[in-house]
Amino acid sequence: MFRQLNKVVLSADVYAVCIQHALSTEKEEIMGLLIGEVDDSNISYISAGLILHRSEKKSDRVEISAEQLCMASTHAEQLAEKLGRPMRVLGWYHSHPHITVWPSHVDLRTQAMYQIMDPLFVGLIFSVFLSENNVGNQVQLTCFQATDNYERRDVNIVIEKVPLRDYNLKNICELPKILIQEEVEIHNTKCSKNDDILVNIHNEAFKTLSLSHLITKISQPICEDLEARLEVTNLRIKELEKMLIELKRKSDEDKI
Incomplete structure (x- = not known):
């Protein structure tokens, strides 16, 4: 009998990791x-979640290798x-920059392959x-499985409110490093050393520009966001400490 998910x-x-990753580029699809x-x-x-390193950047397709699995x-x-409970790979995510959220026929065939x-x-x-409708930069999410005849089956998804845990925080912090590695590897593959010194200078300048863009648009905003989270957390800690002192004071008064 064909087993189906009832809910996700x-x-x-994890949602924050996926969104951060998806918004890192509007020219190619990302995956994890x-x-x-x-x-x-x-x-x-x-x-x-686990952010995957792309060996090749494409605007309309992503693939997961056996080594990555x-x-x-x-x-x-x-x-x-670490957590003391069973954990396994349950699924995959990828982005659709500038197009609708619905899976393509390639996505459905890929999904069906994983379900085997x-x-x-x-x-x-x-x-x-x-x-859409004069509203820019919308973010939409769909959760799906593939049927036996490669059609989409929507799965109900619920986002559970939890704090940012250390292993997912580490994932977010690793994102700029992964993107920089991808950029350097692709540059080294496509732009091999040339006898013309001007060509080499031109290629190196474009690589530097791309890396500077990653630092400005990815690394810096992530640092600012984490610093803001830390500030809010510290304020919350101070509030809880005040509440604790007040509760102790009231407890001591009740004993008297």
Whole structure:
């Protein structure tokens, strides 16, 4: 019998990782894997994400290699050991920059292939930089599986409010490093050393420009966001400390 997911519960911090990753570029699709656990009711609880390194950038297609799946499985095992509960790769996510959120026929065939390995495997698509009805840069999310005849089956998804946990925070912090590695590797592959010194200077200048753009548009905003989160957290800690002092004072008065 064909097993189907009944629902997906996506942790808010994983959602933040996916959104941060999807908004990192509006020219190519990005991709990553989703990690968590599934209960006996076929409800998937996604509590960690893994940003994948792209060997090639494309505007309309992404692929996950067998090596990346093995790496993600190892990462899931490490998380399981750390958290003391079973964790495995439950699904994948990718972006649709400037186009609708609905999966393409390629997405559905890719999803169907993953479901051969795991019938409860799920796909998430984040549509970003989409303008509709005079509203710019909308973000849309769909959660789906593929049927036997490669049609879309929508899966109910709920975003669960949780704090930003350390392993997902680390994932966000790794994003600029991964993007820089991708840029350098692609530059080194496509722009091999040339006998013409002016060509080499031109290519190196474009690489430097691309890396500067990543720092300005990705690294700096992430740092500013994390600093703002830290400031809010510190303020909350001070408020809780004041509440604790007040509760102790009232407790001491009641004893008297």
